[in-house]
Amino acid sequence: MEFMAHRQLFTNAITSSSFSASSLTHCGNNGSTSLLFSTHGKLRCGTPTPSISQVFVVRGVLSERPTVAEFDAAESIHHGVDSVGTLPVSSPSTAERLAGAYVRSLQLNAKQAVDDMGVTDTDLESTWEHRAWLATGNLAMIGLMAKAVEASTTIADWGGMGAVSVAAYVIADLASGIYHWGIDNYGDASTPVFGSQIDAFQGHHKRPWTITKRQFSNNIHALARPAAFTIAPFLLLPGNAALDSFVAVFLACVVYSQQFHAWAHSKKKDVPEIVTKLQNAGLLVSRKMHGAHHRPPYNANYCIVSGLWNPLLDGNRVFSRLEKMIFSVWSVRPRSWTETSREWLQDGSYFSDGTDVDESSAER
Incomplete structure (x- = not known):
């Protein structure tokens, strides 16, 4: 099985949404397993191309070979990966565990990146x-x-x-x-x-x-x-x-x-x-x-x-x-x-409900 993930797109998604290993699903499709994340809360089978709508795809392709220590390998292979990581695995359940490990590692990495940028609002309450x-x-x-x-x-x-x-x-x-x-x-x-x-x-x-x-x-x-x-x-x-x-x-x-x-x-x-x-x-x-x-x-x-x-x-x-x-x-x-850097590009919405338009006044 082949595990592929687009790091930057997923990082953008998890910094504004809540994900966990339970957010995964899988299905058979011509000898393959497809796992799909969506910030809109919908999970479905298939292998669509990730887009700016913040959909993250984990795609697994079954292969005939013995199980290996994929879970441990996943913890290390995705540290420092900037685009796409590939790892051979052996079953749909292993793919799910791999994706769960990737979720956790990216959540930690994204949190640290946000902390480094000084945009984590850890102190919102008045003292x-x-x-x-x-x-x-x-x-x-x-x-x-x-x-x-x-x-x-x-x-x-x-x-x-x-x-x-x-x-x-x-x-x-x-x-x-x-x-x-x-x-x-x-x-x-x-x-x-x-x-x-x-x-x-x-x-x-x-x-x-x-x-x-x-x-x-x-x-x-x-x-x-x-x-x-x-x-x-x-x-x-x-x-x-x-x-x-x-x-x-x-x-x-x-x-x-x-x-x-x-x-x-x-x-x-x-x-x-x-x-x-x-x-x-x-x-x-x-x-x-x-x-x-x-x-x-x-x-x-x-x-x-x-x-x-x-x-x-x-x-x-x-x-x-x-x-x-x-x-x-x-x-x-x-x-x-200068060209707007990744740190400057807005990855959160203008309004707190996740939208960029005020329907009540047609503004923004």
């Missing part, structure tokens, strides 16, 4: 530390805004507060785009200071939907912490309505941009109605706009507060010009200039 930092950041922002209100004594002061608050909201969207562009295209997990953020954002491209599984404080705390430290000195300075309100609103938009980002990865039915209305009005980044960012070459629609700046930045090729300038000075290429 008390996360909640404490979020509470601290929120209290700091509220305190600074209260300080601005207290410093407003005239109608002109109130008008100024409103104007700078709108400006802060608009500028926060621009800032989110610049930062997002930078960490998407430059550096890696080992980069000083920003390494963890770079790893998280680049890993997010591998499995976009995981952001919707993070609990609220878990998703927000990493931005709330620096916001609290940034606001601290402003709380000690004399009150300035315009300055204090600008800083408070700007940082609030930056901190909560991660929640706006998560909503852009959620289907219409899964978010509050007010969020959908704000997205439709262009006040929060929409799933349609952000969905375009998750398509190769991942070089557009970086802004994640309102997305207001995305057409302006992309239409005028602002980031492209910056990339050329950086390359001319430091000879550093952005990630968007």
